[in-house]
Amino acid sequence: MPTPATTAGPRLLPAPRRPAAAHRVAVLAYPGMSVFETGIVTEVFGLARPEFDVDWYDLVLCAEQPGPVPVVGGASLHTPYGLAELATARTVIVPGVPDVTADPSPELITALRRAHRRGARIMSICSGAFALAGAGLLDGRRATTHWRYAELLARRYPRVEVDADVLYLDDGDLLTSAGSAAGLDLCVHVIRRDHGAAIANAVARRLVIPPHRDGGQAQFVEAPVPADPDDDRIAGSIDWALAHLAEPLSVAQLAGRAHMSSRTYLRHFARATGTSPIRWLIDQRIRASLALLEETDVSVEQVARAVGFDTPVTYRHHFGRVMLTSPSAYRRAFRTGAGQRA
Structure with missing residues (x-):
């Protein structure tokens, strides 16, 4: 059983014992984050699905500092799990980062690299791609992010092949999605990869979303203002x-x-x-x-x-x-x- 990380301050509850056979999915929580993307992951991977009669996922919320994680709106999430739990998960999901101009912490970089070396599947939602790129995981790989950040991602990390047109990209062990809601498309795609189309379609119907959306990010990009040349x-x-x-x-x-x-x-x-x-x-x-x-x-x-x-x-x-x-x-x-x- 993984030993939860501890910090000074209020006593943390011990981490509950996790089922050994389940596919562990670790989602990262940041201070100041929106909980929408975490909610997407929880809805898709965190709810029990006994009706499917397959080994489902075991979701854990991880933070760089275990304990309360303040989020948008004055609320807070609380987790006993730290980066050690994230580094040992089979699937790691990084939601959108609050600041796309900041580098990921050395501790997060180490955890992401460790998970990747172990063969974990690493996923990002929206601007979470900046954390993966900052850890060097996307060097020489194709990736996407929200269309508003695509140019910045390509400029900050020139070794990443950024594709701003798609809703998500599956590059094997590295998967990235565009805007926040495109995280749903990516999560359903992962279920399709793991458990087949029938189960993925059933989950999509319960979420009241299409199993697969046509088109890419271009249909959501705001119409550009016509050029205003000096000439x-x-x-x-x-x-x-x-x-x-x-x-x-x-x-x-x-x-x-x-x-x-x-x-x-x-x-x-x-x-x-x-x-x-x-x-x-x-x-x-x-x-x-x-x-x-x-x-x-x-x-x-x-x-x-x-x-x-x-x-x-x-x-x-x-x-x-x-x-x-x-x-x-x-x-x-x-x-x-x-x-x-x-």
Whole structure:
């Protein structure tokens, strides 16, 4: 039986005896964390599931300092388990860290590395990927995190191959998820990996979530503010294009609005926006179509025409490239003003 770590201060209750045969899952608790992600893990792995007649999971909450862990909202979690318990678990889950600019503590780095060397499966939810990267576990590996932090993760840890488009990534012994709710997708995926699709689907139904969600993070990213380049001529052509997205637009037309040759315009546009005019136009048309899908009943064919695509086929192709899902699937997921049955 693992011996719980002890600290000075109030006497801690002894750690309860854990079933020897169960798959132990250790989730890390941080001071100042939101309990949503811990709740996800508890709901999926912590509740007993005797109806499945399989060896289920044995969940323990671990902290760098055992005892009370203050969390958002003035509450606190209490655990007798420290990093020694985390380092010996079969699955380790690191929820989002409160500060993505801070390095993980040396003690946490040691525990994560020890668990990984033992062959544990290491998972992160949202910004928890920063702790894994800080421990060096993601060097040379693919990983994801919340889209708002993806660029920072790639910049801070250049040896990590960051994919900001997916809801989660399974890289064998290292699994990472995007935003907090994507942690649910990852946890259900892990059950599917461990116990098969039937049990994973049953758990998903009880959580009232789909067993697998279409698309990736792109469908949740806030629409970017149009580029505001220093070059007034490029800025003027961008403003004009945004007001005429439904019309056929060419590089020559945009260059004419900027009083440049097409070649000069391409060079200045790329310098100002980091992309080409055609790619930018496609992305803006896709973004413009989202409100029509969310708020109206017009057909996909009508949406395509309204935002300037020649054919619905072209629209669907580019929508899938940008959003990693189809227009119809996006509409089902984000339709406003209509109730949905559980």
